[in-house]
Amino acid sequence: xxxxxxxxxxxxxxxxxxxxxxxxxxxxxxxxxxxxxxxxxxxxxxxxxxxxxxxxxxxxxxxxxxxxxxxxxxxxxxxxxxxxxxxxxxxxxxxxxxxxxxxxxxxxxxxxxxxxxxxxxxxxxxxxxxxxxxxxxxxxxxxxxxxxxxxxxxxxxxxxxxxxxxxxxxxxxxxxxxxxxxxxxxxxxxxxxxxxxxxxxxxxxxxxxxxxxxxxxxxxxxxxxxxxxxxxxxxxxxxxxxxxxxxxxxxxxxxxxxxxxxxxxxxxxxxxxxxxxxxxxxxxxxxxxxxxxxxxxxxxxxxxxxxxxxxxxxxxxxxxxxxxxxxxxxxxxxxxxxxxxxxxxxxxxxxxxxxxxxxxxxxxxxxxxxxxxxxxxxxxxxxxxxxxxxxxxxxxxxxxxxxxxxxx
Numbered sequence: 001x002x003x004x005x006x007x008x009x010x011x012x013x014x015x016x017x018x019x020x021x022x023x024x025x026x027x028x029x030x031x032x033x034x035x036x037x038x039x040x041x042x043x044x045x046x047x048x049x050x051x052x053x054x055x056x057x058x059x060x061x062x063x064x065x066x067x068x069x070x071x072x073x074x075x076x077x078x079x080x081x082x083x084x085x086x087x088x089x090x091x092x093x094x095x096x097x098x099x100x101x102x103x104x105x106x107x108x109x110x111x112x113x114x115x116x117x118x119x120x121x122x123x124x125x126x127x128x129x130x131x132x133x134x135x136x137x138x139x140x141x142x143x144x145x146x147x148x149x150x151x152x153x154x155x156x157x158x159x160x161x162x163x164x165x166x167x168x169x170x171x172x173x174x175x176x177x178x179x180x181x182x183x184x185x186x187x188x189x190x191x192x193x194x195x196x197x198x199x200x201x202x203x204x205x206x207x208x209x210x211x212x213x214x215x216x217x218x219x220x221x222x223x224x225x226x227x228x229x230x231x232x233x234x235x236x237x238x239x240x241x242x243x244x245x246x247x248x249x250x251x252x253x254x255x256x257x258x259x260x261x262x263x264x265x266x267x268x269x270x271x272x273x274x275x276x277x278x279x280x281x282x283x284x285x286x287x288x289x290x291x292x293x294x295x296x297x298x299x300x301x302x303x304x305x306x307x308x309x310x311x312x313x314x315x316x317x318x319x320x321x322x323x324x325x326x327x328x329x330x331x332x333x334x335x336x337x338x339x340x341x342x343x344x345x346x347x348x349x350x351x352x353x354x355x356x357x358x359x360x361x362x363x364x365x366x367x368x369x370x371x372x373x374x375x376x377x378x379x380x381x382x383x384x385x386x387x388x389x390x391x392x393x394x395x396x397x398x399x400x401x402x403x404x405x406x407x408x
Contacts, residue, residue: 005061006034007103007163008086012076013049014042016094019209024055026097028062032104038083039094040076041066048094074176074183081169088163096160097207105204106163116195119155119162120204127210138200150247152192156254159184161206164191181223182230185255189234193242224266224279227259228286235286252287259283331373334358338380348384356385 009027013020027037039052041064049064056062065079077091088110090103102120110118119141124132137158144154168174172194177186192198234255242248263279266272337355341348359373359381366372 002034003085005036005086006107007032007088007090008036008038008080008084008166009090009092009103010038010040010077010080010084011092011094012040012042012073012080013044013052013094014070014073014076015044015046016048017046019095019097020048021051022097023092023094024052026100027092028055028059029100030098030103031101032107035061035103036084036086037062038080039064040080042072042076043067043070072178072180072183074178074180074186077183077187078175081166081175084166086166089166089169090163091160092206093160093208096209099205099207102204102206103163105201109199109201110163110165113197113199115163115197115199116165116168117162117191117198119158119198119200120206121202122158122161122206122208124208124210132210138202141200149250150193151195151198152189153247153251153254155188155192155198156185157188158206159188160208161204168195177230177233179226179229179233181226186230186233186237189251190237224263224275227262228279228282231255231259231283231286256283256287331362331377334362334373334381335377338377338384341384342380352385355381359385 011023011027016023024037027035037059039049039056039062041049041052043066052062052064056064063083065083067076067079073093080091081089088107090106092098106118106120109115119138121136121138122134124134126132137155141151141154145151164174169191172190174187174190174194177183179186235252238248238251259279260283263276266276334355337358341352341355362373
């Protein structure tokens, strides 16, 4: 191995299971030979590092760094960045593998274009070895670039599929986040915001092996704390470096969409409701904390999240069997909307449209079941939405006709 290899590959290792052998073999078998393989031992307990040490005894290109304690994938990759000597850096997970030409294809493209970042493509594999159907991110990135969207709003995940120029990362102080979830998203925000030269290389394929036991599939309440930690790190970077950029709010909207989707999924588990409610409130506090994101406070998707829209707004209107929807679910959700709007009057205009739709749908169900919403709730909704009796009768009649048409 040369003192300045063409590519340094950084692999954090923490209980990857038997897949680590396949990972090691795929990296040792790369057609690009002038590489170094930096395995960062993050104090796992499954014996994976024994396999790595055995390979290191046979291959001088393998280097091992040992963390003093388990710190997570972000700090482990950062340790690898500090130790790396290659012209370009690659980040591979210990339970994944790459095709034989992966590094050669990416490196050739990077050198030819003097690129800061060059991205290959990812193939997702289920635990049984079958390929999962996923949207091809590279195609979405191309479309976005053609429309003039910034790279940091497009390349939001799949950090493992790319090569990054080492000098670029060092000069711009680009590192992974410290959270145990979404630390790669923090890294991509910085890299894609700072990169001057970027390109795609579809012939280089990274194989992402999905494991139910991986950190990515952790759906316990502490996952939200880790997500919030990552979101705070991303917001800190944005307020320091992107205060005058209009695209900042677009990025925040995308990140919140993913985080709130996870939150709503977890909220279906009754025991997690308190954690989810706290997460939503704190996410909103982060957004409102920065002046350049002030306009986001009234965006509809944030208002919906604040009002706990998971109960009754998780479906498209007129699409589900109406007999399965219960009036009490509507009453619970409408009450939360009302309470939220009372406490956040600045969101009233955005909330009113969805609140009115909820109320109309609930009234239709009440008519069909000969039930009534609580009078106090009805008064609050009418006051917020400025409804009168004539207006309500007309809108309910219109809604009923639409439902009847949809059911035919």
